[in-house]
Amino acid sequence: MKIKSENFNKRGFTLIEILVVIGIVSVISSIVAVSLFNYRDRAALRVETGRVVALINETREQSVAGRGGVVHGLHFEESKVVRFSGQTYVADAIGNEPLELSSLVDIGSISLTGGASDVVFSRLSGKSDKTGTFRVRLKSDVANYKEVRIESTGIATVQ
Numbered sequence: 001m002k003i004k005s006e007n008f009n010k011r012g013f014t015l016i017e018i019l020v021v022i023g024i025v026s027v028i029s030s031i032v033a034v035s036l037f038n039y040r041d042r043a044a045l046r047v048e049t050g051r052v053v054a055l056i057n058e059t060r061e062q063s064v065a066g067r068g069g070v071v072h073g074l075h076f077e078e079s080k081v082v083r084f085s086g087q088t089y090v091a092d093a094i095g096n097e098p099l100e101l102s103s104l105v106d107i108g109s110i111s112l113t114g115g116a117s118d119v120v121f122s123r124l125s126g127k128s129d130k131t132g133t134f135r136v137r138l139k140s141d142v143a144n145y146k147e148v149r150i151e152s153t154g155i156a157t158v159q
Contacts, residue, residue, distance in 0.1 A: 041140060042144075044105055045104070045105055045137070045144065045146060046146070047102070048104075048136055049136040049158055051099060052081055052099070052101075052107075053156045055074065055081055055083065055099050056150065057155065057156055059121060060072075060126045060154040060155070063120075063121035063123055064123065064125070064126040066123050070085045070086050071085075071086065071087060071120055071123055072084070072120070072121055073087075073118055073119055073121060074118065074119050075089040075117060075118045076107055076110055076118070076119075077117070078107055079100065079106055079107075080098045081098070081107070082097065082098045082099070083098075084096050084097075087120060088118070088120075089118045101136075103139075104139060105136055105139060106137060107134055107135065107136055108142065108145075109133070109135040109137075109145075110132075110134040111133050111134065112130040112131065113132055118130070119150055121154045126153065127152060127154050128150055128152060128153070130150065131149075131150055132149070133159070134148055146158050
């Protein structure tokens with residue numbers, strides 16, 4: 001009985017075919033992974049910028065409402081924003097309320113009047129004692145940022 005070599009060679013996939021498929025799947029997986037990481041980073045930037053702007057506006061509202069009978073302010077650091085009560089920021093004050101930022105973003109390029117890193121909002125009017133901008137930026141790509149502006153009215157906007 002003679003085995004037909006033609007039928008034997010036509011079963012299954014060759015090693016070359018399998019390697020080509022593995023290569024194509026690897027390239028597609030890499031593209032998808034990079035896209036997902038970029039999406040995650042952009043989402044973190046958008047969310048953290050929103051949180052910071054919301055904190056600025058809430059702190060302004062607290063001053064306008066006269067909560068606690070004092071003015072309220074914010075202190076900006078690279079990894080957090082700290083809400084404080086009173087005219088000046090004291091690092092170890094018991095009433096400080098820190099807003100820790102995601103590990104994917106930081107605050108940089110702080111450009112407030114007088115080179116300050118603190119903003120205090122006046123009672124009743126909510127006007128800020130400092131104006132200017134700062135950036136909430138991705139740590140992995142500092143060229144990718146959202147700029148936040150604090151106006152003299154105390155209102156914060158994203159540019």
